[in-house]
Each structure stands twice: as C-alpha cells, then as structure tokens.
Amino acid sequence: MADRLTERSNPPLRDPLQEPAWLRALLIGAAVLSMALLVVLPLAMVLASAFGDGFRAWWEALAEPDALSALRLTLFTAAIVIPINAIFGLFAAWALTRFEFRGKRVLLAFIDLPFAVSPVVAGLCLVLLFGTNGWLHGVLQEHDIKILFARPGIVLATLFVTFPFVVRELVPLMQQQGADEELAARSLGAGAWTMFRRVTLPNIKWGLLYGVLLCGARAMGEFGAVSVVSGHIRGLTNTLPLHVEILYNEFDGTAAFAVASLLAGLALVTLILKFWLEARHGDALAHSHRRH
Amino acid sequence: MSSLALPTTRLRSRNPLPGFGLSLGLGMAWLGVVVLLPLAALAVRAAGLGPQGWLRALRDERVQEALKLSFGASLTAAVIASVVGALVAWVLVRYRFTGRRLLDALVDLPFALPTAVAGIALTAIYAPNGWVGKLLVAYDIKVAYAVPGIVLALVFIGLPFTVRTLQPVLETLGREPEEASASLGASRFTTFRRVIVPELLPAWLTGFSLAFARSLGEYGSVIFIAGNLPYKTEIAPLLITIRLEEYDYNGAVAIAALLLVASFVCLLVINLIPLLFEKKAKRNG
Amino acid sequence: MQLHVQGLTKHYPGVAALDGIDLDIASGELVALLGPSGSGKTTLLRVIAGLLHADKGRVLFGETDATRLSLRERNVGFVFQHYALFRHMTVAENIGFGLRSRPRARRPDKATISKRVQELLQLVQLPEHGGRYPDQLSGGQKQRIALARALAIDPSVLLLDEPFGALDAKVRVELRRWLRKLHERTGQTTLFVTHDQDEALELADRVVVMRAGKVEQVGTPDQIYNAPATPYVFEFIGRANVLEGRVEQGRFQSGALQLDAADTQDGPARLYVRPHDLVLSEPGSGALPARVRGVLRLGGRVTSELEIAGHARLLEQETFDAGGAPGLSVGEAVHLRPTRYRVFAHAD
Numbered sequence: 001m002a003d004r005l006t007e008r009s010n011p012p013l014r015d016p017l018q019e020p021a022w023l024r025a026l027l028i029g030a031a032v033l034s035m036a037l038l039v040v041l042p043l044a045m046v047l048a049s050a051f052g053d054g055f056r057a058w059w060e061a062l063a064e065p066d067a068l069s070a071l072r073l074t075l076f077t078a079a080i081v082i083p084i085n086a087i088f089g090l091f092a093a094w095a096l097t098r099f100e101f102r103g104k105r106v107l108l109a110f111i112d113l114p115f116a117v118s119p120v121v122a123g124l125c126l127v128l129l130f131g132t133n134g135w136l137h138g139v140l141q142e143h144d145i146k147i148l149f150a151r152p153g154i155v156l157a158t159l160f161v162t163f164p165f166v167v168r169e170l171v172p173l174m175q176q177q178g179a180d181e182e183l184a185a186r187s188l189g190a191g192a193w194t195m196f197r198r199v200t201l202p203n204i205k206w207g208l209l210y211g212v213l214l215c216g217a218r219a220m221g222e223f224g225a226v227s228v229v230s231g232h233i234r235g236l237t238n239t240l241p242l243h244v245e246i247l248y249n250e251f252d253g254t255a256a257f258a259v260a261s262l263l264a265g266l267a268l269v270t271l272i273l274k275f276w277l278e279a280r281h282g283d284a285l286a287h288s289h290r291r292h
Numbered sequence: 293m294s295s296l297a298l299p300t301t302r303l304r305s306r307n308p309l310p311g312f313g314l315s316l317g318l319g320m321a322w323l324g325v326v327v328l329l330p331l332a333a334l335a336v337r338a339a340g341l342g343p344q345g346w347l348r349a350l351r352d353e354r355v356q357e358a359l360k361l362s363f364g365a366s367l368t369a370a371v372i373a374s375v376v377g378a379l380v381a382w383v384l385v386r387y388r389f390t391g392r393r394l395l396d397a398l399v400d401l402p403f404a405l406p407t408a409v410a411g412i413a414l415t416a417i418y419a420p421n422g423w424v425g426k427l428l429v430a431y432d433i434k435v436a437y438a439v440p441g442i443v444l445a446l447v448f449i450g451l452p453f454t455v456r457t458l459q460p461v462l463e464t465l466g467r468e469p470e471e472a473s474a475s476l477g478a479s480r481f482t483t484f485r486r487v488i489v490p491e492l493l494p495a496w497l498t499g500f501s502l503a504f505a506r507s508l509g510e511y512g513s514v515i516f517i518a519g520n521l522p523y524k525t526e527i528a529p530l531l532i533t534i535r536l537e538e539y540d541y542n543g544a545v546a547i548a549a550l551l552l553v554a555s556f557v558c559l560l561v562i563n564l565i566p567l568l569f570e571k572k573a574k575r576n577g
Numbered sequence: 578m579q580l581h582v583q584g585l586t587k588h589y590p591g592v593a594a595l596d597g598i599d600l601d602i603a604s605g606e607l608v609a610l611l612g613p614s615g616s617g618k619t620t621l622l623r624v625i626a627g628l629l630h631a632d633k634g635r636v637l638f639g640e641t642d643a644t645r646l647s648l649r650e651r652n653v654g655f656v657f658q659h660y661a662l663f664r665h666m667t668v669a670e671n672i673g674f675g676l677r678s679r680p681r682a683r684r685p686d687k688a689t690i691s692k693r694v695q696e697l698l699q700l701v702q703l704p705e706h707g708g709r710y711p712d713q714l715s716g717g718q719k720q721r722i723a724l725a726r727a728l729a730i731d732p733s734v735l736l737l738d739e740p741f742g743a744l745d746a747k748v749r750v751e752l753r754r755w756l757r758k759l760h761e762r763t764g765q766t767t768l769f770v771t772h773d774q775d776e777a778l779e780l781a782d783r784v785v786v787m788r789a790g791k792v793e794q795v796g797t798p799d800q801i802y803n804a805p806a807t808p809y810v811f812e813f814i815g816r817a818n819v820l821e822g823r824v825e826q827g828r829f830q831s832g833a834l835q836l837d838a839a840d841t842q843d844g845p846a847r848l849y850v851r852p853h854d855l856v857l858s859e860p861g862s863g864a865l866p867a868r869v870r871g872v873l874r875l876g877g878r879v880t881s882e883l884e885i886a887g888h889a890r891l892l893e894q895e896t897f898d899a900g901g902a903p904g905l906s907v908g909e910a911v912h913l914r915p916t917r918y919r920v921f922a923h924a925d
Contacts, residue, residue: 039398119512
C-alpha cells in the first residue's frame with residue numbers, strides 16, 4: 001500500500017507552541033524599545049553630559065576638593081556599613097537557618113522591614129532618635145557626641161537602609177544547602193570556629209560576596225535617608241549622591257554629571273560582577289539567581 | 293539502705309550545632325538597634341499625636357495633595373511597570389535573539405543605579421531642552437516638572453521588580469501544560485489566556501505590589517524631575533523633609549506614619565498572595 | 578482509526594533520532610513502543626502527535642496525510658508522563674477543556690460538555706472527583722484524569738508517553754491492568770511508549786522494539802519473547818544465556834553441544850537460550866556438560882549458576898521450585914539441553 005515518499009525533505013511547519021513570527025518580532029521590538037527609552041537613555045545621558053565638555057572638565061569636576069571629600073565620605077561609610085551588616089548578617093542567617101525556634105517567621109519579616117520603609121522615613125526615624133527632643137538626645141549631649149549632621153548619622157542611616165541585603169542572600173542559600181555538612185564536621189570532632197572556617201564559609205562564599213556587592217552598591221548610592229540626616233554641609237557631610245544634588249541645583253550640569261558618572265560606573269561594575277557571579281557560580285548561589 | 297539512683301547528667305545542649313545563643317542574640321541585638329529602635333521612635337511619636345492630632349495634620353490641603361499625588365502616581369507607575377515588565381519578562385524567557393543577555397542585564401540597572409543619578413539623568417532627557425523633551429514640546433506634551441515625569445521616574449525604578457518576580461515563574465513553567473492545551477485543540481491565544489496567564493497571576497500581582505510599595509516612598513529619582521511645586525507636583529516624601537526643616541515634627545511624623553502603614557499593608561498583601569491562591573484551590577475540596 | 582508511519586526520519590546534530598521508521602497499526606490496536614533511552618521511541622510518539630516535526634517521511638491517520646497538520650489539527654489524545662493537568666482548574670474543567678476550547682462553530686453547548694465530562698469520569702472510575710483540584714489527587718488518579726481529558730476530544734489515536742513512569746511499582750501494575758480493560762471497552766487505537774518490558778509484554782497487542790532510531794522487531798508479545806528476530810531483541814527482552822560456537826552444515830556446535838540450526842549460515846555463531854528453556858538431560862548426543870557453581874532460591878524459582886568448560890560467563894538455568902524438591906547441589910556435574918533457542922550468525 002505504501003506510496004513510498006520521494007527523498008525530498010518536508011518543508012518546515014509552524015511550531016504549534018509558538019506565536020506567529022510577526023507577533024514575536026513585534027513583542028521583541030516593543031520590549032527592546034521600552035527598555036531603550038527607560039533604561040538605556042538615562043545611562044547614555046549620564047555619559048554624554050559627563051564628557052560633554054571634554055575629558056578635562058570631567059577630571060576637574062572630580063578632582064575638586066568638595067567632590068573628593070564627598071568621595072572619601074562615601075567610601076568611609078561603605079567601609080563601615082558593609083562589614084557590620086555582613087558579620088551580623090552572617091550571625092542572623094546562622095541562627096535562622098540552622099535552628100528551630102519560635103518567632104522565626106516574625107524575625108524574617110522584621111529583617112525585610114527596611115525594604116518597605118521609604119528612605120526619607122528612615123531618616124526621619126533617626127532624627128526623632130537623635131535630634132533635639134529625641135530619645136537619645138540627652139545622652140548625646142552629656143558626652144558631646146554629634147550624630148545628626150555628622151558622619152555617625154550618615155553611617156547609621158546607611159546601615160538601616162542596607163540592613164537586609166546580606167541576610168537575604170544568605171538565608172535561602174544556607175537553607176538550600178542544609179546543615180548536613182556542618183553536622184558531619186561536628187561529628188568528626190570539629191570545633192565551632194573550625195567548622196565555620198572550613199565548612200560553612202567555603203560553601204557560602206559566593207552568596208556572601210553577592211550580598212556584599214549589593215549592600216555596597218546601595219550603601220554608596222543611598223540618597224533619601226542620608227539627605228535627611230546629613231545637613232548637607234559641603235566638604236563635611238556630603239556623600240557623592242548629595243554632592244551631585246548640590247552641583248545640579250547650582251546649575252553646574254557638567255560637574256553634576258561628572259560625579260554622577262562615577263556613581264554610574266560603580267553601578268555598572270556592580271552589574272557586571274553580579275552577572276559574572278551568576279554565570280560562573282550560579283550553582284553556589286540561592287536558586288533564585290540561577291541563570292540559564 | 294543504699295539507693296541505686298544514678299547521678300543525673302545534664303544535657304549540655306540540645307543542638308548538635310554550636311552558637312545558637314550567640315548568633316540569635318547578636319542577630320536580634322543588631323536588628324533591634326539598627327531597625328527596630330528608630331522605627332519605634334517613629335511609632336511612639338506617631339501614637340503620641342493621637343488620632344485627633346494625626347487627622348489634623350493630614351487635613352492640611354497641601355498634605356492631601358501630596359498624598360494624592362504620591363499614591364496616584366505610584367499606582368499608575370506600578371500598573372505601567374507591570375505591563376512593560378510582563379512584556380520584557382516574556383520576551384526574555386521565551387524568545388532567542390541577539391542582545392537578549394544584554395537586555396537581561398540591563399533590567400537590573402534601575403536597581404543598581406543610585407537614585408540621584410537616575411533622577412538627574414531622567415530630568416535632563418525629558419526637560420523641554422532635553423533629547424526627548426524637545427521632541428515632545430512640539431506636541432505640547434510636558435513630561436519633566438509635571439506629573440508624567442513623576443510617573444516615568446517611578447516606572448523606571450519599578451521595572452526591575454516586575455520583571456524579576458515574573459521571570460523565574462515563567463522559566464519554571466515548562467512546556468507540558470501548553471503542549472497539553474494545544475493537543476486538546478486550543479488556539480495559541482486560548483492557551484495563553486486560559487493556561488499560561490492563571491499560572492502567572494500570583495507572581496504578576498506580587499511584582500505589582502512590590503513596585504507600588506517601592507514607588508510610594510521613592511525620593512531621589514523623583515525630586516529632580518518633579519518640579520516640586522506645592523499642591524501640584526510635590527510628592528509626600530518631599531513634604532516630610534520640608535516639614536522637618538520647618539521643625540514641624542508632628543506634621544512630618546503624621547505623613548511618615550501614613551506612608552509606613554501603607555508600606556506594611558503592601559508587605560502584608562505580598563505575603564498573602566500565595567496563600568490566597570492556595571486557598572482558592574482548596575475551596576472546592 | 579488506522580495509523581501508518583512511512584519512512585520517518587529525524588536528525589539532531591550528530592545523531593539520527595529516527596532513521597526511516599515504517600509502521601502500520603490497525604484500528605483499535607494497543608501497541609507498545611519499547612526500547613531503552615535514546616532508542617527514538619519518545620521521538621516517534623511526539624512526531625506522530627505533531628509535537629515534533631520530522632525531516633522526512635509521512636504520518637497517516639487512516640487515509641489522511643497528517644504530516645502537514647499542526648498539533649491542534651491532528652486531534653490526537655496525548656497523555657504526558659507527568660500528567661500536565663492544569664493546576665488551577667478543577668478536574669471537571671480539565672476534562673472539558675478540549676471541548677470548551679473549540680471554535681464557536683464546533684463547540685458543543687454547556688450541557689453537552691457537562692454530560693460528556695460526567696460520562697468520562699464514570700469511565701475512569703472517578704465519578705465523585707469532578708470538583709477536586711489536581712493537587713488533591715494521587716498519582717494514579719491524576720493519570721486517569723489525564724486519560725479522560727485526552728479521550729474527551731474523541732481523538733483519532735491515543736498516545737501515551739511513559740504513562741506509568743512516575744508511579745509506584747504497585748500502582749503501576751494496577752493501572753496497567755486497568756488500562757487494558759479500558760482499552761477493551763473503548764476500542765481506541767492506542768500507542769504507548771515504555772522502557773519497561775513487563776508493561777509492554779503484558780499490555781500490548783503488538784510490541785515494537787526500537788533501538789537507536791530503528792525498528793528492531795514488531796510482533797505480538799509471544800513472538801517478541803519466544804521468537805526474537807535479532808540478538809539485541811533476545812537480550813533486551815527477558816534474560817538470555819549466550820554461548821559461542823560455530824555452525825557447520827546446518828548444525829550448531831559448541832564443545833559437546835550439538836543442535837539443529839538449519840536457518841543459520843555457516844560460520845561463527847552464537848546460541849541464545851532463556852534460563853527456563855534449559856533442561857537437565859542424560860549425557861549423550863549433543864547434550865552440554867556443566868558443573869553447578871551456585872544455587873539461588875527466590876520467589877518460587879530456583880536459579881542455578883552453571884560453569885561450562887571453556888566459557889568465561891556462567892550460564893543460568895531456571896526451574897520452578899517444586900515444593901521441597903532438593904534441586905541441584907553445588908559442585909554437581911550435569912548435562913543440559915535447550916528446548917527452545919535461537920542461533921544467530923556472529924560476524925567477528
């Protein structure tokens with residue numbers, strides 16, 4: 001019966017599980033256009049304006065003393081905030097993922113709080129604590145400590161805002177990995193520090209790095225909360241983002257964008273590192289960061 | 293008579309792993325000092341206003357305009373960001389094209405970019421003499437220093453949330469339900485409408501809520517492009533700082549407390565969404 | 578509905594998933610596609626369904642060339658290994674999905690659909706489950722619902738992709754028997770893929786043994802088991818003893834063993850015989866001497882391991898445990914003769 005087919009191959013049929021090609025092209029085009037308008041354009045603007053008056057002007061804006069002290073303050077803040085949030089974050093993640101106790105869910109919810117709070121509100125909270133009539137104002141007066149309109153205030157505000165980053169990376173990761181390896185280490189007689197150093201830390205190192213990266217990026221870019229507590233004193237209590245604001249409000253567009261380009265460069269480096277981490281060590285990060 | 297009772301040994305610890313007390317203690321202390329203490333200061337101060345004081349502060353017309361603007365713009369922006377985000381997530385997961393990986397990386401840019409940088413960049417682009425602004429001037433469309441500019445900035449910062457909540461769900465969806473639907477005779481559109489969309493709904497709503505919550509409190513990206521005219525283009529967070537500068541702590545606290553409550557409600561909704569959808573399944577048990 | 582496959586070929590980079598498959602399936606037959614992973618059985622099923630597209634060849638449903646039809650248009654009932662039930666729809670909504678998704682012109686009214694759904698629920702013996710959701714069902718129940726859903730659209734053929742693969746052993750056996758009964762009731766032309774030979778042999782009217790994209794043999798379970806066409810089929814199905822030897826003038830010889838092998842060409846050859854087709858016999862013409870090296874009793878069967886002079890591998894001989902009979906003892910010398918066997922020429 002067989003009407004034997006010739007050697008000619010079958011022409012390709014439409015995949016039943018795909019939209020028609022024109023629709024696909026339209027959707028891709030729309031997505032790319034939206035992203036270009038929303039995301040690419042601002043980045044391009046920063047670069048164009050920063051270098052619009054030439055490399056010289058860019059460099060001079062950055063080398064300006066107020067800009068340099070803003071840079072120093074930003075780096076100083078990050079250098080304090082990152083280790084604190086990382087170390088305490090580690091402890092918190094350890095407690096949350098290796099033990100059972102009541103109130104675990106509440107604790108986890110509280111850790112997410114800074115994400116839900118507007119940065120301005122965060123700044124306000126600190127003002128209420130340390131400002132005149134604040135709870136801790138009396139204590140501060142006695143010891144002649146200045147929190148608001150000074151570095152400590154900026155550090156505390158940044159600490160608040162970047163609080164969850166490291167914990168949120170470590171908790172799902174450590175939960176996924178489970179306690180088996182650490183239990184094995186203990187059963188073999190390892191002490192707490194040895195267990196941590198030789199079993200836990202190597203397992204979480206990429207997740208930790210990822211969290212630190214996000215924490216640092218946010219710490220250096222924070223604006224709202226710091227704006228409220230800093231007092232905007234040039235050369236003293238201005239971080240890089242605040243300095244950008246001052247320059248912009250003084251209509252010094254090129255300088256503002258020059259400093260902004262520094263921050264944008266930081267953002268790009270963060271993105272690249274993030275991307276690299278996910279690509280190279282995706283299996284060592286929490287599931288939500290797996291890349292295909 | 294000699295007793296055969298053995299000396300009781302106390303259990304050293306119920307946990308085979310070390311450091312429970314230390315880690316929990318340190319973790320909670322850190323949480324308490326850095327997060328809870330400041331928030332408590334606000335909560336107490338807000339409570340101290342009493343419902344009367346709170347309402348009085350909120351009855352101020354300027355405050356009301358600012359709140360209306362913040363909520364309205366955030367809502368609009370969250371809707372736009374959800375739609376664009378869904379489009380981008382779909383395209384990233386389902387299609388292969390040159391530059392896909394680049395597009396994927398760019399989605400995170402609004403999240404990584406400092407808000408002030410975003411703010412001045414967006415303003416420069418959409419101001420009447422900016423790249424896009426001057427094109428729109430011909431049509432008498434004002435983006436910068438007007439409400440559309442505020443919405444635009446909020447869409448910018450909301451986009452990563454909407455895309456990133458939808459992406460993993462799309463990725464793990466798998467082909468089989470779609471294959472089953474097609475094998476049963478459904479058109480591509482029917483499959484999309486009746487099989488794919490219901491699966492994505494919880495994640496989509498979560499992304500929307502996250503974008504909304506984030507937009508409500510956003511400051512840096514918005515204050516440059518907003519224009520900040522009282523009663524017109526002044527967002528609530530800005531009004532808080534103005535009240536602070538005027539030493540009107542009560543006024544500032546009233547607004548802040550409202551924003552805080554709104555954020556918490558959003559957080560609650562976000563956490564309830566998966567439960568809500570599970571309950572629907574069990575309803576007809 | 579008859580199903581014909583002609584010259585189906587599909588290539589992936591570097592490998593031929595399907596290499597010129599020809600198959601004819603009669604209306605109402607229940608056919609198994611059996612083979613190891615990579616044999617092409619799942620690819621074949623998916624090409625027939627329209628989930629994949631072949632590079633060459635045709636698929637015919639009855640007289641219609643279905644090759645050009647899309648998955649939607651082919652009207653096949655496909656049942657997935659992991660059920661693919663729609664999680665957010667009830668069981669009833671799942672089953673009725675195909676009918677409700679028809680274009681308005683062809684769509685039956687709500688009452689008709691409801692009735693059909695209820696009929697199918699009765700058929701798969703889950704009449705009270707219409708309002709449940711898939712995650713409230715057990716694996717076996719989910720599979721039955723998936724079947725009902727596929728049957729609802731009145732398909733031309735039913736295609737099952739490792740239908741019991743995701744189930745526990747016991748459930749698998751029960752569901753196997755249940756499927757056979759269902760098939761007898763509906764008379765639906767059915768094709769199913771499996772790597773489990775017990776399943777294929779027990780369930781199917783005919784079995785298609787596949788390997789590396791080609792069909793090794795098509796036959797009834799009996800034919801496949803007792804008259805394998807190739808060494809591969811012999812070894813893949815059931816257990817096999819293999820003995821090297823030579824064929825000369827229609828006689829197979831290996832050591833003292835002499836057997837009739839009229840159909841096999843002269844030259845080096847191999848003898849294939851199943852453990853239960855080896856019987857003890859008197860020493861004499863053509864019987865194979867062996868020494869018992871081990872005896873294993875399990876589940877009513879006695880398996881003896883026997884050493885043949887000059888052969889590295891031990892032979893297995895199997896008999897049923899005739900309640901209390903002493904059986905063989907280790908070290909004993911015996912003689913064996915195969916009652917049923919195949920001899921295949923073996924080009925070295």
